[in-house]
Amino acid sequence: MKIEFYRHSLEQSDIDNVCNTLKSIFLTTGPVTLEFEKRFCEHTGIKHTVALNSCTAALHLALLALNIGPGDEVITTPMTFIATATAIMHTGATPVFVDVEPTTGLMNTNLVEQAITPRTKAILPVHLYGTMVDMKELRTIADRHSLKIVEDCAHCIEGERDGIRPGQLGDAACYSFYATKNLTCGEGGALCTNDGCMAEKVNILKLHGMSKDAASRYSGKYKHWDMVLEGWKYNMSDILAALMVNQIARLEGNLERREAISTRYDRGFNDQVGIELPKIIGKSARHLYTIWVNADRRDSILHAFQDKGVGVAVNYRAVHILTFFRDKFGFHPDDFPVAHDIGRRTITLPLYPGLLDEEVENVIDVACKVCG
Numbered sequence: 001m002k003i004e005f006y007r008h009s010l011e012q013s014d015i016d017n018v019c020n021t022l023k024s025i026f027l028t029t030g031p032v033t034l035e036f037e038k039r040f041c042e043h044t045g046i047k048h049t050v051a052l053n054s055c056t057a058a059l060h061l062a063l064l065a066l067n068i069g070p071g072d073e074v075i076t077t078p079m080t081f082i083a084t085a086t087a088i089m090h091t092g093a094t095p096v097f098v099d100v101e102p103t104t105g106l107m108n109t110n111l112v113e114q115a116i117t118p119r120t121k122a123i124l125p126v127h128l129y130g131t132m133v134d135m136k137e138l139r140t141i142a143d144r145h146s147l148k149i150v151e152d153c154a155h156c157i158e159g160e161r162d163g164i165r166p167g168q169l170g171d172a173a174c175y176s177f178y179a180t181k182n183l184t185c186g187e188g189g190a191l192c193t194n195d196g197c198m199a200e201k202v203n204i205l206k207l208h209g210m211s212k213d214a215a216s217r218y219s220g221k222y223k224h225w226d227m228v229l230e231g232w233k234y235n236m237s238d239i240l241a242a243l244m245v246n247q248i249a250r251l252e253g254n255l256e257r258r259e260a261i262s263t264r265y266d267r268g269f270n271d272q273v274g275i276e277l278p279k280i281i282g283k284s285a286r287h288l289y290t291i292w293v294n295a296d297r298r299d300s301i302l303h304a305f306q307d308k309g310v311g312v313a314v315n316y317r318a319v320h321i322l323t324f325f326r327d328k329f330g331f332h333p334d335d336f337p338v339a340h341d342i343g344r345r346t347i348t349l350p351l352y353p354g355l356l357d358e359e360v361e362n363v364i365d366v367a368c369k370v371c372g
């Protein structure tokens with residue numbers, strides 16, 4: 001038996017769309033990217049989408065567009081992928097971690113206010129595994145202290161909590177279209193915002209700080225471009241956008257399948273000794289299905305899954321215990337004990353629309369044997 005950790009669900013229509021783009025004149029950012037941005041706006045309900053080459057780029061540019069830089073602090077969570085924290089550092093600002101909730105692994109909003117200093121400029125929550133942070137609470141805190149919010153939505157296109165969707169209360173929402181994400185082009189990302197000025201600035205920052213992109217230089221008589229800001233090379237190509245335009249319409253159907261798989265897992269692990277499940281609040285995007293096991297046995301359990309042909313991953317070990325962060329900031333594991341503990345207990349199981357019911361049952365059987 002071999003059950004991959006992830007299999008994508010691209011369809012022939014996605015591949016045809018890429019082929020059509022390859023036969024067109026435009027390979028870089030052009031009409032297909034604009035079409036993707038339009039459809040993503042319709043799906044998210046957010047006014048502006050800027051397609052980029054990663055979520056890391058989106059986080060970086062969101063912070064830059066908010067004028068965050070050296071000397072500033074941004075509050076975030078250590079229970080995330082490293083890019084959340086390194087994007088803050090790319091601007092020259094300092095990531096300030098607050099610990100997470102023991103039941104969800106999400107940023108503990110009760111700890112945010114005590115981390116605010118005169119240098120704090122923004123809060124960067126992560127909608128971990130697809131469950132949203134309490135955005136109403138976080139917006140109240142941010143407003144009380146005149147702070148901005150940049151949401152890391154790498155796991156959460158489809159989520160909703162208290163009637164709020166990603167990007168609705170934040171100043172910017174940053175998405176990932178990395179190879180294993182719910183919407184994917186292998187490598188890609190997007191920044192969504194309701195703020196037209198921010199979208200305009202990010203459109204310039206994403207392409208060297210140039211005043212005109214290739215598509216607008218191509219149409220009509222030659223017009224000179226200017227460089228108006230120091231920018232980066234973060235734009236998305238039409239080839240990659242073509243892979244995604246049709247996927248957007250399948251997001252909700254794919255979520256339903258992941259929900260059904262998650263419910264099957266939940267039932268299989270109900271009352272199972274040695275397996276704890278993170279609490280889901282509201283509508284989760286069901287991006288990752290993680291279980292929390294005995295910390296001392298986690299690595300041997302991981303290997304036991306692999307020996308039995310089940311693909312697994314760890315999302316994540318807490319960021320503050322990684323060598324670079326320990327060396328740079330002098331962190332100790334106990335600085336954020338809840339994140340550290342979760343990071344020592346986490347195992348992510350396969351979860352994707354193409355996973356068959358019998359494969360899910362196999363994963364449950366293996367999990368109950370190796371964790372019990």
Ligand SMILES: Cc1ncc(COP(=O)(O)O)c(C=O)c1O
Nearest residue numbers: 054055056081083154176178189
């Ligand atoms: C929570 C989180 N934030 C940010 C990122 C970075 O995304 P990208 O690889 O698109 O830059 C990831 C990617 O896995 C992620 O999981």
